[in-house]
Amino acid sequence: MIVQKKSFMLLAVCLLFISIIIGGCSGMQSKTTADIPKYPNKPITLIVPFSAGGGADLLARALEKSAPKYLGQPLLVVNKPGATGTIGWNELAASNPDGYTLAISTVELIVQPLYGPTRYHYPTALDPILQISTSSWVMIVSADQPWQNVADVIQYGKDHPGELKFGHFGIGSLGHVVGETVAHVTGIPLQQVPFRGSSESTAALLGNHIDIAFANPLSVKEHIKNGTLRALAVSSDRRLIDPVLGQIPTFKEQGLDIVSNNWFGVVAPKDLPPEVKATLVKGFKAMMSDPEFKSNMDKFGVQIEYLDGKELETKWLNDTVTLTKAVEETGIINLIKDQKK
C-alpha cells in the first residue's frame, strides 16, 4: 500500500514537472493570429541563437529582466545554439509573424550567409525591429610582452616574420576577420589559431601560448583592468564609452583603417503587423532608458545605441558590402570555400 502511494506520488511529481516544462515551451508552438485585441496578451518567445553565457544571451537576459514592466508580458528566453546562430535564425524565419516569436540578432546574422547559403535569407525573411546596443572587438596581448601599441607589434612582426600568432573565436568569426584585416592592412604575416570562443583564446593568451588575441571586450575587461592583459586597439570607429575600455585607442587613431562593429538587436519574421511592430519598438525603446538596464549594459561593456528597423536594415546591407570585401581581401572566404570542396 505504501509503495503504491509512493509510486502515485512519484507519478504526480513527474506529471507536474512535465506540465511545467511543456507549459514553459508552449510559447513556441502558438499559432494564434494577431487579430486578438491588444497585443501582447501572452508571453513572447525570444530566441537566442547562441548558448548561454555569451553576449547575446546576456542581452536577452537583461531584456527578460525588464520586459514585464515595459511590454506588459514576460519574455521567454530560449537558447537555440549551434552553427554560429544559423539554427536559431532559421527557426525564426520559419515561425509565425505574429509578434510572439522574436530573436536576438548579432552581426553573425549577415556574416554567416557570406560563407554559404543559409536557410534564412535575411533581406526577405527577417524584419529588423530595432538595434539596442553595439560593441566591437579588442586586440589584446599579454602584459608580459613589451608592446605598447599596434605599431610595436607591426615592428616586431616585420623583424620576426612568421612568428606572431593570433587567436580568435572561430574560423570566419569576426575575430578572425579583424585579425586577418590587421595582417592585410599592415602587411605583416599573422598566423591564425582558431579557438572555440573568447574564453579559450583568452586562456591561451594568458598562458603565453599565442601572442595576440582578438576577443569581445566583455570576456577580457577584468583582465585589462587587472593589468594581466594589455589592450592595444579597439575595432570601433570611436572609443568605447567605459572607464576601463574607454582608454583603449581605436585602430583609426593609430593610423590603420580598420573598423568592425558588432551590434545587437531584435528581429522578427517578415510581415509583422505594423501595430505589433510599433508596440514592440515602443516597449524595447522604453527598456533601453531603464536605469537598471543601462547599468547592466555598462557592466557588459556594450554601448546602448538605438537604431530603428529601417536604419538597422540599411546597416545590414552596408555591413554586408564591407564584410564581403573584407572576407574576400583577406582570403578567408577562399579558405572556407576551399575546405568545403
Add this chain to the structure above:
Amino acid sequence: MEILNLLLQGFSISILPSNLAACTIGVLIGTLVGILPGIDTISTIALLLPFSYGMDSTAALIMFSGIYYGSKYGGSTTSILLNVPGEAAAVVTCLDGYPMAQKGRGGAALTVAALGSFVAGTIGVIGLTLFAPPLAQAALAFGPPEYFSLALVGLIILTKLAGTSMLKSTLMATIGVMLGTIGLDSMSGISRFTFGIDELNRGFDLSILAMGIFGIGEILTVLTESKDQSTIPSLRFRDLYPSREECRRSILPIFRGGMVGFLVGLLPGPAATISSFVSYALEKRCSKNPDQFGHGAIEGVAGPESANNSAISATMIPLLTLGLPFCGGTAILLSGFMIHGITPGPTLITQQPDLFWGLIASMYIGNILLLIINLPLISIFVQLLKTPLHILMPLVAVLTLTGAYSINNSVLDLFWIVFFGVIGFFLRQTNFEPAPLLIGIIVGPELERGLIQGLIISNGSIWGLFTRPLSGTILTLGVIFILYNITRSFRKFAHLGKEMNS
C-alpha cells in the same frame, strides 16, 4: 591565517538567513536535477535565472552554485538502482553500482556515493579556498599541445581500462571519436557529416548520447527481458548501510578520486564526466583484484562519484579567479553572475571579498546540507525498486525525453536520443560495452583541436608537441604505460606457453 579570517568572514555572510535559505534551495534543486535522468544542470539554471532577478545578488549566486555542485550528488541514484545514469557524469557509476544493487547492496552503494561525494566535494572546496589563484595560473601553463598529449594518452589508457575486451573497447572508442567529428568544425568553419541537416551542425550533445545509449538503451533492455523482479533481494534496514569491509575498501578510492577529480576540474572540457572515467581507471589499476570491476566492486562507485564532485569545485577556480568558464556549467554560472552585476575575474577576490568568501563558505555549508538531504533519501529510493518496473521504466523514459528536449530545445534531439537508445540496446545484446564510446566522443574533439592548434603554434612541426616540457612529460608517461602493458601481456603469453609445454 589570513585566509582563515577571510573564510570566517565568509561564513558570517553565508549563514545569514536569506543566504542560507538560498543555499538550501539551490542544493535541493541540484539534488533533484541530479536524480532526474536527462534533466540537465545548464538548462535548469537557464530556466531559473528569471526567478532570481528579485533576489539579492549574493543569495542568487549562492543558489546557482548550489544547483551546480548539488547536481553531481544525485546523479548516482538512478545509475545504481536502475542502470540509467542521472547525467553524463554518472555513467561510470552504472558499471559497478548497478551490479551492486542487483546483489542487494544498492543501499550501500548509494551511501558510499553520498559520503564520497561529501568528502571529495569538501576536498575540492578546501583546494578552492587555499590555492585558487596559484592553481589557476598553473592551469594556464596547459596550452593546446598539452591538451593534445593529455587527450591522446587519456584516450588510450581510459579505453583500455573502461572495458573488458580490448578489441571491443577500441572499436567503441573509435566509433566515439568518429561521432565526435559530426557537426560544424570550429577549426575549419565547415560542416562535417551533416548531410545538409542544419541541426546536426551543433554536433551530438554529450548528455543526449549518454542518456540515449545508457538510459533509453537500458529501458529497452528491461522492456524486452521478462525478468522476475523477485530476483532483487528484499532489503533489510542494515543492508542500507555499507559493511565495515565495504567502508574500508572505499576510503582510499574516495580520497584518490577527490584528488584526481580536482586536478581534472582545472582543465577545459566536461570535467565531471572525464574525472569519473579517470578515477574509475585509476581504481581498476590500483585494485588488487581488478576482475571484480564490472561485477559490483565498491571502489568503482566510491572513486568516480567522489571525483566528479571535487571536479565540480575545481571548475569554479578558473571561473572565479580568471573569469573564464572552461565548461558549459560554469558558462551558465557566468551568465548568472553577470546578470546580477558581478563580473568574475582576477579582481573579484580583492574587490568583492564578501561575495567571494561568502560563496566559498556557502559551498562548505552546501556540501554538509547535501549529505543531510541525501542520506535519508537513500532508504526512500531503495524502496522505489519495489515499484513494478513496467510502471517505473516508462516514467523514467518520459523524464529522460523531457530532459533531453530541454537541453537544446530541439525536437531533433528527441529522435537522436531514441536512435542512440536503440543502438545502446543492441550493444548490450551483443555484449559491447558502450562506456568507451563515450570516452571517444568526449576526448576525440579535444584531441583533434589540440593537434590542430598545437601544430599551428609549433609552426607545423610535429616535434613541437614532443619537445615542450609538459607535453613531452605527459606523452612519455603514456609511452611507459603502453610499454608496461605490452611487456606484461608478453610475459603472460610466455607463462601460458610454458604451462602448455609442461
